Amino acid sequence: MKSNDRVAALGHISPATMPDVANDGFRWVILLAIWSAFTVSCVDRFAWSSIAALAGRSLGFDLALLGSLTTAFYVGYTVSCPIGGVMADKFGSRTTLGISMFPLAALTFGFSFVQTFWAAIALHVLMGVAAGSEYGATIKILTVWFAKDKGRAFGIWATGTSVSVVLANALVPRIAIAYGWHTAYQILGVATLVISAVCVLIVRDAPTGHSVPRTSGAQVALLLRNRNVILVALGGAGALYGTLGFVAWASALLTVAHELSPMVAGSVLMWFGGGAFLSKPLFGWLYDALHRYAKAIAVVDLVFFIALLMAFGECSSTFGYFLIALFLGAAAYGYTPLLIGLYTQASGPRLAGAAAGFVNTIWSVGSFVSPILAGYVFAHGRSLELTLGVIAAGPLIGALFLCCVRQLPTRASPGLPHVSS
Template identity: 45%
Template sequence: METHIPSNSDGTINHISRVRPTHPRRWLILFVVWGSFLLSYIDRVAWSSVAAPVGQSLGIAVGMLGAFVTAFYIGYVIANIVGGLVTDSLGGRKTLTFALIPLGIATFFFGNTQSLSTGVWIQLAMGLFAGADYSAGVKILTAWFGKDRGRAMGIYTTGTSLGVVIANAIVPSISASYGWEAAFRLLGIITFCWAIVTFVTIRETPSLAVQDRIRKSDFLAVLKNRNLIWLAIAGCGALWGTVGFGAWGNALMTKQYGISPVTAGSIIACFGVGAVIAKPTLGWLSDFRKGKRKEFAIGCLVCFAFLLFVFGHASTVTQFYVVAPLLGAAAFGYTPLLVAQVTEVVEEKFVGAAAGLTNAVWQMGSAAAPLFVGRVYGQTRSFELALVVLACGPLIGAVTLAFVASRKS
């Protein structure tokens, strides 16, 4: 059984020990949910890894290379709002499966894109289909993990950073050998097949008990949670920097310094390696100091902003290789800390809605950053200024997190 966790009027949760028996199947559940998130993110960032050369072949202007990324995130933001509510109503298993199947189909057909307008519409559809994966995954893992939830969220969120590594390691190479169209068709097939694995493998809860469904009054209460609002704003600023760099890192190095797409992809892969190490490490450490998740996240965001500034003043391949893993650790390390805090400031039956709503706000930063940074670079051709613009996001996030109330004993 799990004890009821009363919440305070300010949105904090009184810290009562959760009695949740461990279940060996939870690691299989974590692996399948993580795999779903990983594939969804690879589909999301695959374009960024080949944007410069493929964009040129399609006749897309430099300033519009981020249009596909922005289109995806517009759909993703919309779907997150709806997806969180759907997750709390239908359950995480069905929501996750029904998100992956059409995502795989849309990713496959993106390989047929021949124009900017067609690509934008398909990426918008991909975002709409993928939008429910995050809240569904958080909902499922919250039900299966208790005292070690920080570690579980740390492993789960490595899907985004490892997705950057895999996308930048294989998509440019496949594109060079077989064409970029083949790369997207392959990703679509793999995503579709994993949806079947997800449906067959996942259970909602260890006990098979029916989870409470969210009501309209519950949803309104979630919207009024002040801690959730601060966390939403902080994550928006943080992802402004993370996704903006992920979308433009390759193209900026290629355009500014003439670095080959394969080498730039290798540098961004190092960026992802740092993130893969940082996420589970910080999540695991935060399980021992649950009351300090906020402070860990603030420190991570400040380091992120500083390292963006440092990367912006690098100019050689060696310098980029040195800074990239450190930047990746800071650029993604805060995510399990924010996700864990979201699950702690609401009751468990509201986790899907809370995760979906906060992620919708977070992804507004993701949607805006690629186009804004593209416009800045297109007008100024300044690598340094583009990185400074990105650094503003995590700085705002760090300041906002200071207003989140600490968990009460």
């Protein structure tokens, strides 16, 4: 038996064996709870970016160093993602959520008392460590609780990033201006604590009457040799390379290369964000309806992503930018629930946490590299077309990796074991 087949056999669940009927209503309550926890953790993540200039000036930080705090957060986040995933498989998702979210609340509140640059860096690293542990636990919960609606659950949950960007930029600066940036972080800390407590009280590791078997180190090691998980990880890294590269430089590309006003550029990117928000549940629904073709849909989406990037570069009218931005946002984020569905299908629910942590760590590499490389190309050539071409290389490589993913067998396989009474 091949290694990825053996990993899938460790706990792959077919829709027929998943106990959705008895727990149908409660699973949507759980989805709302973990969506809320994920959203508030993302607001904590994006809060610094929204008030960096204001808080940095108050603290006396060098303007050039303000972005270092965001980088510090992602360093901690990347390190903790695989650790949190393994913890979710070994000790349970609910326990891992508590271990992740409660320290994040305390660290966010504690950041309001920071005085020095290095203390701010250290706290952001620790905040990233706390937040990163949540990802694997969340994916495992959705994989265990949802079967036929798994794609929709992933898609709805993934909208938390879009909502959190809006909340962070709409609320945090207003609170900081009115009451001080210290108060903004204290309010965020309290909000994170309250939502975390509600989430941990509501969430259960598995539906009533079922249990999730714990994993061993040998099973996790086997997962890391799973061909499909590795290919989806590499494919997603390429896709996110394109998404984050565009997001990081879109405003500069529009204002510098095409001399649009910052206000118009911001409006264009709002349409991009709207497309991204709508696409996640839509593509999640496509995964549920056409899960046999999830790989093909993801590849087609990335091809459209590349084509829309090129069209964006060739566009010369403001109306064209608005029109393309809506569909570009959909293509730039629509693959997310599809890829989560693919790697959790390959890992099975028993190892879904470890798979999520491993894959998200690889995806983060693409997120780190793209803004730096795209920025270097743009700074030296000021060419919108060349910069977008460099960005488009990511989804192209990602699509090639995804083409190599093998379709898993659709025959029934072991489900969650029942708890004996």
